[in-house]
Amino acid sequence: MTINWAEFTPLMSFSGGALIGAAALFLMLTKGRIMGVSGILAGLLPPNSSFELFWRLAFIFGIIAGPLLLTGFGLYTIEAVTVAKDGVLYLAALLVGLGTAIGSGCTSGHGICGLSRLSLRSMMAVATFVSAGVLAVFVMRHLF
Amino acid sequence: MVLALLSAAISGIIFGIGLALAGMLNPAKVAGFLDIFGLWDPSLMLVMAGGIAVNAAGYFLFVRGGKPIFASSFSLPEARQIDKKLVIGSVLFGIGWGLAGLCPGPVIASIGLDPAGIFPFLAVMLVGLKLGVIIRTRI
Incomplete structure:
Protein backbone atom coordinates (compact mmCIF):
# COMPACT_ATOMS: atom_id res chain seq x y z
CA MET A 1 0.00 0.00 0.00
CA THR A 2 1.31 3.41 -1.05
CA ILE A 3 -0.37 6.53 0.27
CA ASN A 4 -1.10 9.24 -2.27
CA TRP A 5 0.04 12.19 -0.14
CA ALA A 6 -0.38 14.64 -3.04
CA GLU A 7 -4.14 14.01 -3.19
CA PHE A 8 -4.72 13.51 0.55
CA THR A 9 -6.94 16.29 1.94
CA PRO A 10 -7.47 15.42 5.62
CA LEU A 11 -8.71 18.80 6.89
CA MET A 12 -11.09 19.56 4.03
CA SER A 13 -12.44 16.02 3.98
CA PHE A 14 -12.97 15.92 7.74
CA SER A 15 -14.69 19.35 7.65
CA GLY A 16 -16.87 18.34 4.71
CA GLY A 17 -17.70 15.11 6.51
CA ALA A 18 -18.64 17.04 9.65
CA LEU A 19 -21.05 19.13 7.55
CA ILE A 20 -22.56 15.95 6.08
CA GLY A 21 -23.05 14.64 9.62
CA ALA A 22 -24.57 17.95 10.69
CA ALA A 23 -26.98 17.84 7.73
CA ALA A 24 -28.08 14.32 8.68
CA LEU A 25 -28.54 15.35 12.32
CA PHE A 26 -30.54 18.44 11.30
CA LEU A 27 -32.92 16.40 9.11
CA MET A 28 -33.41 13.89 11.93
CA LEU A 29 -34.07 16.54 14.57
CA THR A 30 -36.54 18.47 12.38
CA LYS A 31 -38.32 15.97 10.08
CA GLY A 32 -37.37 12.91 12.11
CA ARG A 33 -36.05 11.14 9.00
CA ILE A 34 -32.87 9.31 8.07
CA MET A 35 -30.78 11.26 5.56
CA GLY A 36 -30.42 8.44 3.05
CA VAL A 37 -30.26 9.76 -0.49
CA SER A 38 -31.19 6.50 -2.27
CA GLY A 39 -34.23 6.01 -0.05
CA ILE A 40 -35.35 9.62 -0.43
CA LEU A 41 -34.96 9.37 -4.23
CA ALA A 42 -36.85 6.06 -4.33
CA GLY A 43 -39.67 7.79 -2.44
CA LEU A 44 -39.92 10.33 -5.27
CA LEU A 45 -40.33 7.82 -8.09
CA PRO A 46 -43.82 7.09 -9.42
CA PRO A 47 -46.33 5.89 -8.26
CA ASN A 48 -45.54 7.58 -4.91
CA SER A 49 -47.57 10.66 -4.14
CA SER A 50 -48.40 12.43 -0.91
CA PHE A 51 -47.11 15.19 1.34
CA GLU A 52 -44.10 12.93 1.77
CA LEU A 53 -43.05 14.03 -1.73
CA PHE A 54 -42.59 17.67 -0.80
CA TRP A 55 -39.97 17.42 1.93
CA ARG A 56 -38.09 14.96 -0.27
CA LEU A 57 -38.13 17.43 -3.18
CA ALA A 58 -37.06 20.27 -0.87
CA PHE A 59 -34.13 18.16 0.34
CA ILE A 60 -33.10 17.27 -3.24
CA PHE A 61 -33.28 20.94 -4.30
CA GLY A 62 -31.09 21.78 -1.32
CA ILE A 63 -28.44 19.25 -2.38
CA ILE A 64 -28.38 20.76 -5.88
CA ALA A 65 -28.21 24.31 -4.49
CA GLY A 66 -25.40 23.69 -1.98
CA PRO A 67 -22.50 23.25 -4.43
CA LEU A 68 -23.93 26.04 -6.64
CA LEU A 69 -23.70 28.43 -3.69
CA LEU A 70 -20.02 27.51 -3.36
CA THR A 71 -19.28 28.01 -7.06
CA GLY A 72 -21.31 31.25 -7.04
CA PHE A 73 -18.95 32.67 -4.43
CA GLY A 74 -15.92 31.32 -6.30
CA LEU A 75 -15.14 28.87 -3.51
CA TYR A 76 -15.34 25.68 -5.52
CA THR A 77 -14.56 24.34 -8.97
CA ILE A 78 -14.78 20.85 -10.39
CA GLU A 79 -13.02 19.45 -13.46
CA ALA A 80 -15.47 16.70 -14.40
CA VAL A 81 -18.57 15.24 -12.73
CA THR A 82 -17.94 11.84 -14.37
CA VAL A 83 -14.70 10.16 -15.40
CA ALA A 84 -15.69 6.63 -16.48
CA LYS A 85 -16.07 5.72 -20.15
CA ASP A 86 -19.64 5.46 -21.52
CA GLY A 87 -20.18 1.69 -21.31
CA VAL A 88 -18.70 1.41 -17.82
CA LEU A 89 -20.61 4.50 -16.73
CA TYR A 90 -24.01 3.12 -17.72
CA LEU A 91 -23.30 -0.25 -16.13
CA ALA A 92 -22.15 1.52 -12.95
CA ALA A 93 -25.25 3.74 -12.88
CA LEU A 94 -27.54 0.73 -13.19
CA LEU A 95 -25.68 -1.13 -10.43
CA VAL A 96 -25.76 1.89 -8.10
CA GLY A 97 -29.52 2.22 -8.55
CA LEU A 98 -30.26 -1.50 -8.28
CA GLY A 99 -27.87 -2.11 -5.41
CA THR A 100 -28.95 0.76 -3.19
CA ALA A 101 -32.62 -0.17 -3.66
CA ILE A 102 -32.10 -3.88 -2.94
CA GLY A 103 -29.63 -3.18 -0.11
CA SER A 104 -31.85 -0.47 1.44
CA GLY A 105 -29.26 2.27 1.46
CA CYS A 106 -26.09 3.91 0.21
CA THR A 107 -23.11 5.82 1.56
CA SER A 108 -25.28 8.40 3.32
CA GLY A 109 -28.01 6.19 4.83
CA HIS A 110 -25.83 3.23 5.81
CA GLY A 111 -22.42 4.94 5.87
CA ILE A 112 -23.17 8.07 7.89
CA CYS A 113 -26.57 7.55 9.56
CA GLY A 114 -26.49 3.79 10.13
CA LEU A 115 -22.94 3.66 11.48
CA SER A 116 -23.72 6.58 13.81
CA ARG A 117 -26.61 4.56 15.27
CA LEU A 118 -24.30 1.52 15.59
CA SER A 119 -26.67 -0.45 13.32
CA LEU A 120 -25.28 -3.94 12.64
CA ARG A 121 -27.08 -4.02 9.27
CA SER A 122 -25.36 -0.80 8.23
CA MET A 123 -21.96 -2.06 9.43
CA MET A 124 -22.46 -5.13 7.26
CA ALA A 125 -23.63 -3.01 4.30
CA VAL A 126 -20.66 -0.62 4.54
CA ALA A 127 -18.11 -3.43 4.90
CA THR A 128 -19.70 -5.11 1.87
CA PHE A 129 -19.95 -2.13 -0.46
CA VAL A 130 -16.48 -0.83 0.38
CA SER A 131 -15.00 -4.31 -0.27
CA ALA A 132 -16.92 -4.63 -3.54
CA GLY A 133 -15.77 -1.13 -4.53
CA VAL A 134 -12.13 -1.97 -3.76
CA LEU A 135 -12.45 -5.12 -5.85
CA ALA A 136 -14.05 -3.25 -8.77
CA VAL A 137 -11.29 -0.63 -8.77
CA PHE A 138 -8.61 -3.32 -8.51
CA VAL A 139 -10.02 -5.22 -11.49
CA MET A 140 -10.49 -2.06 -13.54
CA ARG A 141 -7.16 -0.36 -12.77
CA HIS A 142 -4.74 -3.22 -12.21
CA LEU A 143 -6.03 -6.18 -14.25
CA PHE A 144 -7.04 -4.36 -17.44
CA MET B 1 -45.41 22.77 7.16
CA VAL B 2 -43.46 25.52 5.41
CA LEU B 3 -40.86 25.37 8.17
CA ALA B 4 -40.66 21.59 7.82
CA LEU B 5 -40.00 21.95 4.08
CA LEU B 6 -37.47 24.70 4.76
CA SER B 7 -35.64 22.49 7.25
CA ALA B 8 -35.41 19.70 4.65
CA ALA B 9 -34.02 22.20 2.13
CA ILE B 10 -31.48 23.53 4.66
CA SER B 11 -30.37 19.98 5.42
CA GLY B 12 -29.91 19.41 1.67
CA ILE B 13 -27.88 22.62 1.27
CA ILE B 14 -25.55 21.72 4.15
CA PHE B 15 -25.23 18.20 2.75
CA GLY B 16 -24.44 19.46 -0.76
CA ILE B 17 -21.80 21.89 0.54
CA GLY B 18 -20.32 19.15 2.73
CA LEU B 19 -20.09 16.72 -0.21
CA ALA B 20 -18.32 19.31 -2.35
CA LEU B 21 -15.80 20.35 0.33
CA ALA B 22 -15.14 16.73 1.29
CA GLY B 23 -14.11 15.93 -2.30
CA MET B 24 -16.98 13.50 -2.81
CA LEU B 25 -18.07 15.16 -6.08
CA ASN B 26 -14.77 14.21 -7.70
CA PRO B 27 -15.15 10.61 -8.97
CA ALA B 28 -11.38 10.25 -9.41
CA LYS B 29 -10.89 11.02 -5.71
CA VAL B 30 -13.51 8.44 -4.68
CA ALA B 31 -11.85 5.82 -6.89
CA GLY B 32 -8.50 6.84 -5.35
CA PHE B 33 -9.90 5.94 -1.91
CA LEU B 34 -10.99 2.51 -3.15
CA ASP B 35 -7.63 1.92 -4.86
CA ILE B 36 -5.88 0.44 -1.82
CA PHE B 37 -3.67 -1.74 -4.04
CA GLY B 38 -2.45 1.26 -6.03
CA LEU B 39 -1.87 4.88 -4.96
CA TRP B 40 -4.26 5.13 -2.00
CA ASP B 41 -5.97 8.41 -1.02
CA PRO B 42 -7.33 7.90 2.52
CA SER B 43 -9.37 11.16 2.49
CA LEU B 44 -12.75 9.42 2.50
CA MET B 45 -11.95 7.80 5.84
CA LEU B 46 -11.90 11.31 7.26
CA VAL B 47 -15.19 12.18 5.56
CA MET B 48 -16.75 9.23 7.38
CA ALA B 49 -14.99 10.09 10.63
CA GLY B 50 -16.22 13.70 10.52
CA GLY B 51 -19.74 12.70 9.55
CA ILE B 52 -20.07 10.00 12.15
CA ALA B 53 -18.51 12.10 14.92
CA VAL B 54 -21.07 14.88 14.51
CA ASN B 55 -24.07 12.68 13.73
CA ALA B 56 -23.41 10.06 16.41
CA ALA B 57 -22.89 12.71 19.11
CA GLY B 58 -26.20 14.32 18.16
CA TYR B 59 -27.95 10.99 17.90
CA PHE B 60 -27.00 9.83 21.36
CA LEU B 61 -27.60 13.28 22.91
CA PHE B 62 -30.90 14.26 21.29
CA VAL B 63 -32.50 11.51 19.24
CA ILE B 82 -28.72 -9.13 8.10
CA ASP B 83 -30.39 -10.79 5.13
CA LYS B 84 -29.35 -11.68 1.60
CA LYS B 85 -31.02 -8.58 0.17
CA LEU B 86 -28.75 -6.36 2.26
CA VAL B 87 -25.63 -8.23 1.16
CA ILE B 88 -26.52 -8.71 -2.52
CA GLY B 89 -27.65 -5.09 -2.82
CA SER B 90 -24.48 -3.80 -1.17
CA VAL B 91 -22.27 -5.93 -3.44
CA LEU B 92 -24.00 -4.53 -6.55
CA PHE B 93 -23.86 -0.97 -5.24
CA GLY B 94 -20.18 -1.32 -4.29
CA ILE B 95 -19.23 -2.54 -7.77
CA GLY B 96 -21.07 0.40 -9.37
CA TRP B 97 -19.55 2.84 -6.87
CA PRO B 115 -26.45 19.05 -15.90
CA ALA B 116 -25.54 17.55 -19.28
CA GLY B 117 -22.55 15.71 -17.85
CA ILE B 118 -24.42 13.98 -15.05
CA PHE B 119 -27.77 13.39 -16.77
CA PRO B 120 -26.98 10.01 -18.40
CA PHE B 121 -25.77 8.57 -15.09
CA LEU B 122 -28.72 10.07 -13.19
CA ALA B 123 -31.28 8.71 -15.64
CA VAL B 124 -29.88 5.16 -15.66
CA MET B 125 -29.43 5.23 -11.87
CA LEU B 126 -33.10 6.15 -11.38
CA VAL B 127 -34.17 3.31 -13.68
CA GLY B 128 -31.99 0.97 -11.63
CA LEU B 129 -33.47 2.31 -8.41
CA LYS B 130 -37.03 1.68 -9.62
CA LEU B 131 -36.13 -1.81 -10.86
CA GLY B 132 -34.39 -2.50 -7.55
CA VAL B 133 -37.47 -1.49 -5.55
CA ILE B 134 -39.51 -3.98 -7.60
CA ILE B 135 -36.90 -6.77 -7.38
CA ARG B 136 -36.54 -6.19 -3.63
CA THR B 137 -40.13 -7.24 -2.99
CA ARG B 138 -39.62 -10.50 -4.95
CA ILE B 139 -36.46 -11.95 -3.40
Whole structure:
Protein backbone atom coordinates (compact mmCIF):
# COMPACT_ATOMS: atom_id res chain seq x y z
CA MET A 1 0.00 0.00 0.00
CA THR A 2 1.31 3.41 -1.05
CA ILE A 3 -0.37 6.53 0.27
CA ASN A 4 -1.10 9.24 -2.27
CA TRP A 5 0.04 12.19 -0.14
CA ALA A 6 -0.38 14.64 -3.04
CA GLU A 7 -4.14 14.01 -3.19
CA PHE A 8 -4.72 13.51 0.55
CA THR A 9 -6.94 16.29 1.94
CA PRO A 10 -7.47 15.42 5.62
CA LEU A 11 -8.71 18.80 6.89
CA MET A 12 -11.09 19.56 4.03
CA SER A 13 -12.44 16.02 3.98
CA PHE A 14 -12.97 15.92 7.74
CA SER A 15 -14.69 19.35 7.65
CA GLY A 16 -16.87 18.34 4.71
CA GLY A 17 -17.70 15.11 6.51
CA ALA A 18 -18.64 17.04 9.65
CA LEU A 19 -21.05 19.13 7.55
CA ILE A 20 -22.56 15.95 6.08
CA GLY A 21 -23.05 14.64 9.62
CA ALA A 22 -24.57 17.95 10.69
CA ALA A 23 -26.98 17.84 7.73
CA ALA A 24 -28.08 14.32 8.68
CA LEU A 25 -28.54 15.35 12.32
CA PHE A 26 -30.54 18.44 11.30
CA LEU A 27 -32.92 16.40 9.11
CA MET A 28 -33.41 13.89 11.93
CA LEU A 29 -34.07 16.54 14.57
CA THR A 30 -36.54 18.47 12.38
CA LYS A 31 -38.32 15.97 10.08
CA GLY A 32 -37.37 12.91 12.11
CA ARG A 33 -36.05 11.14 9.00
CA ILE A 34 -32.87 9.31 8.07
CA MET A 35 -30.78 11.26 5.56
CA GLY A 36 -30.42 8.44 3.05
CA VAL A 37 -30.26 9.76 -0.49
CA SER A 38 -31.19 6.50 -2.27
CA GLY A 39 -34.23 6.01 -0.05
CA ILE A 40 -35.35 9.62 -0.43
CA LEU A 41 -34.96 9.37 -4.23
CA ALA A 42 -36.85 6.06 -4.33
CA GLY A 43 -39.67 7.79 -2.44
CA LEU A 44 -39.92 10.33 -5.27
CA LEU A 45 -40.33 7.82 -8.09
CA PRO A 46 -43.82 7.09 -9.42
CA PRO A 47 -46.33 5.89 -8.26
CA ASN A 48 -45.54 7.58 -4.91
CA SER A 49 -47.57 10.66 -4.14
CA SER A 50 -48.40 12.43 -0.91
CA PHE A 51 -47.11 15.19 1.34
CA GLU A 52 -44.10 12.93 1.77
CA LEU A 53 -43.05 14.03 -1.73
CA PHE A 54 -42.59 17.67 -0.80
CA TRP A 55 -39.97 17.42 1.93
CA ARG A 56 -38.09 14.96 -0.27
CA LEU A 57 -38.13 17.43 -3.18
CA ALA A 58 -37.06 20.27 -0.87
CA PHE A 59 -34.13 18.16 0.34
CA ILE A 60 -33.10 17.27 -3.24
CA PHE A 61 -33.28 20.94 -4.30
CA GLY A 62 -31.09 21.78 -1.32
CA ILE A 63 -28.44 19.25 -2.38
CA ILE A 64 -28.38 20.76 -5.88
CA ALA A 65 -28.21 24.31 -4.49
CA GLY A 66 -25.40 23.69 -1.98
CA PRO A 67 -22.50 23.25 -4.43
CA LEU A 68 -23.93 26.04 -6.64
CA LEU A 69 -23.70 28.43 -3.69
CA LEU A 70 -20.02 27.51 -3.36
CA THR A 71 -19.28 28.01 -7.06
CA GLY A 72 -21.31 31.25 -7.04
CA PHE A 73 -18.95 32.67 -4.43
CA GLY A 74 -15.92 31.32 -6.30
CA LEU A 75 -15.14 28.87 -3.51
CA TYR A 76 -15.34 25.68 -5.52
CA THR A 77 -14.56 24.34 -8.97
CA ILE A 78 -14.78 20.85 -10.39
CA GLU A 79 -13.02 19.45 -13.46
CA ALA A 80 -15.47 16.70 -14.40
CA VAL A 81 -18.57 15.24 -12.73
CA THR A 82 -17.94 11.84 -14.37
CA VAL A 83 -14.70 10.16 -15.40
CA ALA A 84 -15.69 6.63 -16.48
CA LYS A 85 -16.07 5.72 -20.15
CA ASP A 86 -19.64 5.46 -21.52
CA GLY A 87 -20.18 1.69 -21.31
CA VAL A 88 -18.70 1.41 -17.82
CA LEU A 89 -20.61 4.50 -16.73
CA TYR A 90 -24.01 3.12 -17.72
CA LEU A 91 -23.30 -0.25 -16.13
CA ALA A 92 -22.15 1.52 -12.95
CA ALA A 93 -25.25 3.74 -12.88
CA LEU A 94 -27.54 0.73 -13.19
CA LEU A 95 -25.68 -1.13 -10.43
CA VAL A 96 -25.76 1.89 -8.10
CA GLY A 97 -29.52 2.22 -8.55
CA LEU A 98 -30.26 -1.50 -8.28
CA GLY A 99 -27.87 -2.11 -5.41
CA THR A 100 -28.95 0.76 -3.19
CA ALA A 101 -32.62 -0.17 -3.66
CA ILE A 102 -32.10 -3.88 -2.94
CA GLY A 103 -29.63 -3.18 -0.11
CA SER A 104 -31.85 -0.47 1.44
CA GLY A 105 -29.26 2.27 1.46
CA CYS A 106 -26.09 3.91 0.21
CA THR A 107 -23.11 5.82 1.56
CA SER A 108 -25.28 8.40 3.32
CA GLY A 109 -28.01 6.19 4.83
CA HIS A 110 -25.83 3.23 5.81
CA GLY A 111 -22.42 4.94 5.87
CA ILE A 112 -23.17 8.07 7.89
CA CYS A 113 -26.57 7.55 9.56
CA GLY A 114 -26.49 3.79 10.13
CA LEU A 115 -22.94 3.66 11.48
CA SER A 116 -23.72 6.58 13.81
CA ARG A 117 -26.61 4.56 15.27
CA LEU A 118 -24.30 1.52 15.59
CA SER A 119 -26.67 -0.45 13.32
CA LEU A 120 -25.28 -3.94 12.64
CA ARG A 121 -27.08 -4.02 9.27
CA SER A 122 -25.36 -0.80 8.23
CA MET A 123 -21.96 -2.06 9.43
CA MET A 124 -22.46 -5.13 7.26
CA ALA A 125 -23.63 -3.01 4.30
CA VAL A 126 -20.66 -0.62 4.54
CA ALA A 127 -18.11 -3.43 4.90
CA THR A 128 -19.70 -5.11 1.87
CA PHE A 129 -19.95 -2.13 -0.46
CA VAL A 130 -16.48 -0.83 0.38
CA SER A 131 -15.00 -4.31 -0.27
CA ALA A 132 -16.92 -4.63 -3.54
CA GLY A 133 -15.77 -1.13 -4.53
CA VAL A 134 -12.13 -1.97 -3.76
CA LEU A 135 -12.45 -5.12 -5.85
CA ALA A 136 -14.05 -3.25 -8.77
CA VAL A 137 -11.29 -0.63 -8.77
CA PHE A 138 -8.61 -3.32 -8.51
CA VAL A 139 -10.02 -5.22 -11.49
CA MET A 140 -10.49 -2.06 -13.54
CA ARG A 141 -7.16 -0.36 -12.77
CA HIS A 142 -4.74 -3.22 -12.21
CA LEU A 143 -6.03 -6.18 -14.25
CA PHE A 144 -7.04 -4.36 -17.44
CA MET B 1 -45.41 22.77 7.16
CA VAL B 2 -43.46 25.52 5.41
CA LEU B 3 -40.86 25.37 8.17
CA ALA B 4 -40.66 21.59 7.82
CA LEU B 5 -40.00 21.95 4.08
CA LEU B 6 -37.47 24.70 4.76
CA SER B 7 -35.64 22.49 7.25
CA ALA B 8 -35.41 19.70 4.65
CA ALA B 9 -34.02 22.20 2.13
CA ILE B 10 -31.48 23.53 4.66
CA SER B 11 -30.37 19.98 5.42
CA GLY B 12 -29.91 19.41 1.67
CA ILE B 13 -27.88 22.62 1.27
CA ILE B 14 -25.55 21.72 4.15
CA PHE B 15 -25.23 18.20 2.75
CA GLY B 16 -24.44 19.46 -0.76
CA ILE B 17 -21.80 21.89 0.54
CA GLY B 18 -20.32 19.15 2.73
CA LEU B 19 -20.09 16.72 -0.21
CA ALA B 20 -18.32 19.31 -2.35
CA LEU B 21 -15.80 20.35 0.33
CA ALA B 22 -15.14 16.73 1.29
CA GLY B 23 -14.11 15.93 -2.30
CA MET B 24 -16.98 13.50 -2.81
CA LEU B 25 -18.07 15.16 -6.08
CA ASN B 26 -14.77 14.21 -7.70
CA PRO B 27 -15.15 10.61 -8.97
CA ALA B 28 -11.38 10.25 -9.41
CA LYS B 29 -10.89 11.02 -5.71
CA VAL B 30 -13.51 8.44 -4.68
CA ALA B 31 -11.85 5.82 -6.89
CA GLY B 32 -8.50 6.84 -5.35
CA PHE B 33 -9.90 5.94 -1.91
CA LEU B 34 -10.99 2.51 -3.15
CA ASP B 35 -7.63 1.92 -4.86
CA ILE B 36 -5.88 0.44 -1.82
CA PHE B 37 -3.67 -1.74 -4.04
CA GLY B 38 -2.45 1.26 -6.03
CA LEU B 39 -1.87 4.88 -4.96
CA TRP B 40 -4.26 5.13 -2.00
CA ASP B 41 -5.97 8.41 -1.02
CA PRO B 42 -7.33 7.90 2.52
CA SER B 43 -9.37 11.16 2.49
CA LEU B 44 -12.75 9.42 2.50
CA MET B 45 -11.95 7.80 5.84
CA LEU B 46 -11.90 11.31 7.26
CA VAL B 47 -15.19 12.18 5.56
CA MET B 48 -16.75 9.23 7.38
CA ALA B 49 -14.99 10.09 10.63
CA GLY B 50 -16.22 13.70 10.52
CA GLY B 51 -19.74 12.70 9.55
CA ILE B 52 -20.07 10.00 12.15
CA ALA B 53 -18.51 12.10 14.92
CA VAL B 54 -21.07 14.88 14.51
CA ASN B 55 -24.07 12.68 13.73
CA ALA B 56 -23.41 10.06 16.41
CA ALA B 57 -22.89 12.71 19.11
CA GLY B 58 -26.20 14.32 18.16
CA TYR B 59 -27.95 10.99 17.90
CA PHE B 60 -27.00 9.83 21.36
CA LEU B 61 -27.60 13.28 22.91
CA PHE B 62 -30.90 14.26 21.29
CA VAL B 63 -32.50 11.51 19.24
CA ARG B 64 -32.68 8.66 21.70
CA GLY B 65 -35.69 9.30 23.87
CA GLY B 66 -36.49 12.63 22.19
CA LYS B 67 -38.93 13.82 19.56
CA PRO B 68 -38.38 15.71 16.27
CA ILE B 69 -39.62 19.30 15.87
CA PHE B 70 -41.86 18.80 12.82
CA ALA B 71 -42.99 15.19 13.20
CA SER B 72 -44.64 13.15 15.93
CA SER B 73 -41.76 10.69 16.23
CA PHE B 74 -38.39 9.74 14.76
CA SER B 75 -38.69 7.34 11.80
CA LEU B 76 -35.85 4.90 12.38
CA PRO B 77 -35.35 1.66 10.43
CA GLU B 78 -36.87 -1.30 12.23
CA ALA B 79 -35.12 -4.12 10.35
CA ARG B 80 -32.47 -5.85 12.44
CA GLN B 81 -31.79 -8.96 10.35
CA ILE B 82 -28.72 -9.13 8.10
CA ASP B 83 -30.39 -10.79 5.13
CA LYS B 84 -29.35 -11.68 1.60
CA LYS B 85 -31.02 -8.58 0.17
CA LEU B 86 -28.75 -6.36 2.26
CA VAL B 87 -25.63 -8.23 1.16
CA ILE B 88 -26.52 -8.71 -2.52
CA GLY B 89 -27.65 -5.09 -2.82
CA SER B 90 -24.48 -3.80 -1.17
CA VAL B 91 -22.27 -5.93 -3.44
CA LEU B 92 -24.00 -4.53 -6.55
CA PHE B 93 -23.86 -0.97 -5.24
CA GLY B 94 -20.18 -1.32 -4.29
CA ILE B 95 -19.23 -2.54 -7.77
CA GLY B 96 -21.07 0.40 -9.37
CA TRP B 97 -19.55 2.84 -6.87
CA GLY B 98 -16.05 1.58 -7.68
CA LEU B 99 -16.54 1.54 -11.46
CA ALA B 100 -17.76 5.14 -11.67
CA GLY B 101 -16.65 6.73 -8.39
CA LEU B 102 -20.23 7.94 -7.90
CA CYS B 103 -22.90 7.26 -5.30
CA PRO B 104 -26.43 8.77 -5.15
CA GLY B 105 -25.69 11.92 -3.07
CA PRO B 106 -22.87 13.22 -5.28
CA VAL B 107 -24.92 12.42 -8.41
CA ILE B 108 -27.67 14.77 -7.18
CA ALA B 109 -25.14 17.37 -6.02
CA SER B 110 -23.61 17.38 -9.54
CA ILE B 111 -26.89 18.26 -11.29
CA GLY B 112 -26.41 22.02 -10.97
CA LEU B 113 -22.66 21.94 -11.66
CA ASP B 114 -22.89 20.09 -14.98
CA PRO B 115 -26.45 19.05 -15.90
CA ALA B 116 -25.54 17.55 -19.28
CA GLY B 117 -22.55 15.71 -17.85
CA ILE B 118 -24.42 13.98 -15.05
CA PHE B 119 -27.77 13.39 -16.77
CA PRO B 120 -26.98 10.01 -18.40
CA PHE B 121 -25.77 8.57 -15.09
CA LEU B 122 -28.72 10.07 -13.19
CA ALA B 123 -31.28 8.71 -15.64
CA VAL B 124 -29.88 5.16 -15.66
CA MET B 125 -29.43 5.23 -11.87
CA LEU B 126 -33.10 6.15 -11.38
CA VAL B 127 -34.17 3.31 -13.68
CA GLY B 128 -31.99 0.97 -11.63
CA LEU B 129 -33.47 2.31 -8.41
CA LYS B 130 -37.03 1.68 -9.62
CA LEU B 131 -36.13 -1.81 -10.86
CA GLY B 132 -34.39 -2.50 -7.55
CA VAL B 133 -37.47 -1.49 -5.55
CA ILE B 134 -39.51 -3.98 -7.60
CA ILE B 135 -36.90 -6.77 -7.38
CA ARG B 136 -36.54 -6.19 -3.63
CA THR B 137 -40.13 -7.24 -2.99
CA ARG B 138 -39.62 -10.50 -4.95
CA ILE B 139 -36.46 -11.95 -3.40
